[in-house]
Amino acid sequence: MKVLVPVKRVLDYNVKARVKADQSGVDLSNVKMSMNPFDEISVEEAVRMKEAGTATEAIVVSIGPAKAQETIRTALAIGMDRGIHVLTDEDLEPLAIAKILKAIVEAEDAQLVIAGKQAIDNDYGATGSMLAAMLDWPQGTFANTVETSGGSMTVKREVDGGLQTVKLTLPAVVTTDLRLNEPRYARLPDIMKAKKKTIDAKTPEDFGVDTTPRLKTVKVTEPAGRSAGVIVENVEELVASLKKEGVI
Amino acid sequence: MPYTPPIKSMKYLLHHAVDFDAVLACPDHSDTTADLVGDILDGAGRFASDVLAPTNWAGDQTPAALSGDAVTTSPGFKDAYSAYVEAGWQGLGMAVDHGGMGLPQAVSVATGEMTYAANMAFGLCPMLTASAMKAIAAHASDDLKAKYLPKMVTGEWSGAMNLTEPQAGSDLGPVRTKAVDKGDGTYAISGQKIYITWGEHDCADNIVHLVLARLPDAPEGSKGISLFLCPKYFVGDDGALGERNSLKCIGLEHKLGIHGSPTCTMEFDGATGWLIGEPNRGLACMFTMMNEARLFVGVQGVAIGDRAYQAALGFARERVQGRTLGKQETIIGHPDVRRMLMDMKARLMGARVICMATAVAGDIAASHPHEETRKAAHIREALLTPIAKSYGSDVGISATSTAVQVHGGMGFVEETGAAQHYRDSRIASIYEGTNGIQAIDLLARKIRRDGGAGMMALIEELSQIPALLVMTTAETGVRLGSSRDALEQSLATLREATQIMLDIDEADGLGGASNYLMLCGHIIAGCLLIKGMCNGLLAGDPQAENMQKLVWYHALVVMPEAGAHLNYLRRAGRVLFDYPEIALGDL
Ligand SMILES: Cc1cc2nc3c(=O)[nH]c(=O)nc-3n(C[C@H](O)[C@H](O)[C@H](O)COP(=O)(O)OP(=O)(O)OC[C@H]3O[C@@H](n4cnc5c(N)ncnc54)[C@H](O)[C@@H]3O)c2cc1C
Ligand SMILES: Cc1cc2nc3c(=O)[nH]c(=O)nc-3n(C[C@H](O)[C@H](O)[C@H](O)COP(=O)(O)OP(=O)(O)OC[C@H]3O[C@@H](n4cnc5c(N)ncnc54)[C@H](O)[C@@H]3O)c2cc1C
Numbered sequence: 107m108k109v110l111v112p113v114k115r116v117l118d119y120n121v122k123a124r125v126k127a128d129q130s131g132v133d134l135s136n137v138k139m140s141m142n143p144f145d146e147i148s149v150e151e152a153v154r155m156k157e158a159g160t161a162t163e164a165i166v167v168s169i170g171p172a173k174a175q176e177t178i179r180t181a182l183a184i185g186m187d188r189g190i191h192v193l194t195d196e197d198l199e200p201l202a203i204a205k206i207l208k209a210i211v212e213a214e215d216a217q218l219v220i221a222g223k224q225a226i227d228n229d230y231g232a233t234g235s236m237l238a239a240m241l242d243w244p245q246g247t248f249a250n251t252v253e254t255s256g257g258s259m260t261v262k263r264e265v266d267g268g269l270q271t272v273k274l275t276l277p278a279v280v281t282t283d284l285r286l287n288e289p290r291y292a293r294l295p296d297i298m299k300a301k302k303k304t305i306d307a308k309t310p311e312d313f314g315v316d317t318t319p320r321l322k323t324v325k326v327t328e329p330a331g332r333s334a335g336v337i338v339e340n341v342e343e344l345v346a347s348l349k350k351e352g353v354i
Numbered sequence: 355m356p357y358t359p360p361i362k363s364m365k366y367l368l369h370h371a372v373d374f375d376a377v378l379a380c381p382d383h384s385d386t387t388a389d390l391v392g393d394i395l396d397g398a399g400r401f402a403s404d405v406l407a408p409t410n411w412a413g414d415q416t417p418a419a420l421s422g423d424a425v426t427t428s429p430g431f432k433d434a435y436s437a438y439v440e441a442g443w444q445g446l447g448m449a450v451d452h453g454g455m456g457l458p459q460a461v462s463v464a465t466g467e468m469t470y471a472a473n474m475a476f477g478l479c480p481m482l483t484a485s486a487m488k489a490i491a492a493h494a495s496d497d498l499k500a501k502y503l504p505k506m507v508t509g510e511w512s513g514a515m516n517l518t519e520p521q522a523g524s525d526l527g528p529v530r531t532k533a534v535d536k537g538d539g540t541y542a543i544s545g546q547k548i549y550i551t552w553g554e555h556d557c558a559d560n561i562v563h564l565v566l567a568r569l570p571d572a573p574e575g576s577k578g579i580s581l582f583l584c585p586k587y588f589v590g591d592d593g594a595l596g597e598r599n600s601l602k603c604i605g606l607e608h609k610l611g612i613h614g615s616p617t618c619t620m621e622f623d624g625a626t627g628w629l630i631g632e633p634n635r636g637l638a639c640m641f642t643m644m645n646e647a648r649l650f651v652g653v654q655g656v657a658i659g660d661r662a663y664q665a666a667l668g669f670a671r672e673r674v675q676g677r678t679l680g681k682q683e684t685i686i687g688h689p690d691v692r693r694m695l696m697d698m699k700a701r702l703m704g705a706r707v708i709c710m711a712t713a714v715a716g717d718i719a720a721s722h723p724h725e726e727t728r729k730a731a732h733i734r735e736a737l738l739t740p741i742a743k744s745y746g747s748d749v750g751i752s753a754t755s756t757a758v759q760v761h762g763g764m765g766f767v768e769e770t771g772a773a774q775h776y777r778d779s780r781i782a783s784i785y786e787g788t789n790g791i792q793a794i795d796l797l798a799r800k801i802r803r804d805g806g807a808g809m810m811a812l813i814e815e816l817s818q819i820p821a822l823l824v825m826t827t828a829e830t831g832v833r834l835g836s837s838r839d840a841l842e843q844s845l846a847t848l849r850e851a852t853q854i855m856l857d858i859d860e861a862d863g864l865g866g867a868s869n870y871l872m873l874c875g876h877i878i879a880g881c882l883l884i885k886g887m888c889n890g891l892l893a894g895d896p897q898a899e900n901m902q903k904l905v906w907y908h909a910l911v912v913m914p915e916a917g918a919h920l921n922y923l924r925r926a927g928r929v930l931f932d933y934p935e936i937a938l939g940d941l
Contacts, residue, residue: 294445
């Protein structure tokens with residue numbers, strides 16, 4: 107089974123995001139960028155499937171600027187077999203990404219896509235589901251555990267208040283949640299080997315996909331800061347103030 | 355306390371300030387691209403910040419402990435060590451023939467900095483293993499190499515260096531540990547070694563001790579010392595671990611810092627050892643890896659200084675105290691706090707570039723296709739090594755002290771971790787040859803032995819930088835006049851100081867050696883930073899603009915400190931001995 111993992115290059119999770127002065131977006135100049143943490147989990151899962159023999163080939167895809175190649179190489183160093191880089195300097199929306207991925211899935215004849223449940227930069231959380239819908243494949247989102255046997259896959263999903271188990275018939279799309287696995291650290295020998303693996307260079311046009319934005323960003327602002335709290339004397343006062351605030 | 359690997363700074367300096375690209379152009383490194391180096395630094399940085407850094411505090415608070423003759427390392431160290439081995443970092447700098455990755459030393463310096471910054475006490479173990487491997491690879495028999503190197507290069511077995519004895523520290527001549535030929539190709543080693551870093555511990559399966567000892571008929575002093583390999587566990591021909599050798603740890607030191615690093619008193623009680631290299635040539639064998647070890651101690655200074663700097667910066671961005679004149683509400687808005695932060699940053703960048711230049715010289719010396727170039731680079735490496743060691747460690751100590759100051763009262767109490775960095779940094783100017791010994795090495799072996807030729811060649815090269823400044827202004831329109839003034843003056847200072855050190859009599863020279871070394875450090879650092887600034891501006895590097903401001907500070911504040919050292923040298927060592935020794939105690 108061929109597995110495809112899309113990865114996104116995002117602002118590093120340790121970096122505090124700063125809004126651009128003109129409020130057009132987040133300032134990404136000269137700040138540390140890394141692989142979206144959910145995508146690291148997807149990569150780890152795909153590599154484990156390869157190691158277990160359930161996957162025959164694991165392909166990593168990134169759609170983004172030239173620097174996205176670094177993100178692909180990170181995944182290759184963890185153990186993915188080869189990469190596809192779709193070069194674009196635009197910040198594509200989930201719909202456009204899903205369309206490109208669909209074209210790649212079909213060209214590669216992949217049977218499983220493992221994607222992060224969301225990217226930590228814009229938090230859309232839409233790409234995986236859109237892709238499944240367009241392919242007309244079953245989807246197991248927010249995966250906490252996955253198990254493949256024969257032509258099907260059992261996915262335990264993280265839902266409010268517990269875990270929901272679904273059984274998918276392959277081919278399918280899975281999106282990963284934080285507890286699915288703990289990604290390994292790249293080993294030095296594997297980082298060295300990664301440079302010998304191939305990365306195919308593509309563009310959105312190669313797939314004949316219309317990437318015109320459907321959304322317009324009006325304004326980006328910092329979240330409101332927390333205002334100072336008050337210290338209450340006793341439980342009665344606490345309950346009273348909570349009632350006053352309309353919280354209870 | 356989080357740690358952010360300074361990968362951007364490292365890459366900037368590697369590509370703009372030191373000629374790392376010339377290293378990558380050497381045939382030995384034809385497979386190593388700048389991209390690959392970037393990936394390696396990212397991988398090492400991530401490992402350092404995520405796996406090693408979280409164990410640093412535990413190492414300080416719960417030192418390694420001895421019970422019987424077994425050493426239990428600090429909480430978390432064993433797991434971190436296994437992860438280090440699993441991730442394959444130990445082999446980074448080792449030659450491919452010996453199972454390593456054969457990467458340039460400049461890369462080891464960068465990854466080493468991150469390891470030491472994350473946890474210096476831990477980082478000493480891989481450092482000593484690397485040193486021991488280098489000595490074995492260069493001088494041991496093929497049998498010993500085949501038996502020990504494969505497991506050392508993975509880190510499954512670690513290495514330890516057993517030189518020091520109570521009466522033999524800076525001067526190893528009086529080493530008394532005895533080696534007696536057993537007639538079967540092995541020797542019986544007996545004696546006591548002190549201060550042996552990672553001499554005993556529970557992280558690796560075996561420990562390979564390199565021991566300096568004296569054969570019965572050996573000449574007195576340093577010409578009668580031989581080097582031996584004594585494993586903690588014997589190794590069978592099949593590579594399996596056998597019986598325990600008769601050597602053990604009989605004590606651990608209580609120290610000012612690096613509590614997580616076990617500093618062992620080792621007792622060798624007729625332990626079986628194998629000779630490395632020729633009899634009585636032990637110190638020479640040691641010296642082949644001494645350059646590298648000294649460089650890495652300088653890197654430790656930079657590393658721990660940078661970690662402390664990061665903590666100070668974080669604190670200064672949070673702490674509110676007093677009304678600031680600027681925009682910022684926290685103490686980072688106070689000019690004096692800004693001064694401390696700028697000062698740390700500029701000095702650390704300067705020490706880092708010296709370490710990198712030293713490593714690059716070593717790489718060129720090892721790998722360049724032309725013999726002349728290799729020879730010149732070898733001289734450069736030898737010249738820069740004592741400067742890298744001393745300047746790096748001294749800058750580190752001053753930065754960790756300043757970082758305590760930025761923290762105010764919180765710096766003096768332990769919980770912020772600033773105090774730990776201060777304590778940890780302090781060892782770097784002492785071990786691997788004290789900074790005083792480095793200064794003497796610089797003066798006697800590196801300056802006076804060749805009549806100053808090596809230093810003059812460096813000055814010649816640095817004298818190209820003013821032209822680079824002019825060209826940078828011509829091409830980019832950025833005005834760099836103050837850097838040029840500082841540069842010209844510094845080069846004149848370096849020339850005059852070097853001439854004084856060549857002409858001076860021996861005693862006065864020894865009295866001025868440390869001042870001369872600091873002078874060299876400030877100036878070489880400043881020159882290389884200016885070069886890096888120019889090349890960055892010319893290449894349109896987005897970081898160059900900030901680098902320009904940092905370099906300006908360095909040229910205005912740090913480089914001119916060389917002038918005070920020059921004044922001292924002009925009066926030579928006389929000021930020291932005119933004051934009667936007896937009066938030192940006259941209170
Ligand atoms: C934490 C720690 C770890 C160590 N790890 C190891 C290890 O793994 N293996 C090992 O073999 N050793 C190790 N050492 C020993 C270390 O290398 C020595 O402590 C160091 O070389 C200094 O020797 P000493 O302590 O005998 O000081 P001394 O040599 O007595 O020096 C005392 C002072 O006199 C000065 N001085 C001495 N001789 C001269 C001279 N000729 N000219 C001018 N000044 C001079 C020194 O600069 C110093 O300031 C370690 C030490 C420590 C503290
Ligand atoms: C061991 C110890 C014993 C002590 N004993 C006593 C005691 O007996 N009684 C008592 O009352 N207190 C005591 N103190 C408190 C001590 O006086 C304060 O820690 C000290 O005044 C610094 O204040 P701070 O810790 O709040 O640091 P901060 O004031 O927060 O200073 C942090 C940094 O900001 C700088 N800074 C702050 N304001 C400015 C400014 N306006 N301009 C420029 N730079 C600025 C400081 O120089 C420092 O580098 C003690 C502290 C310690 C650690």
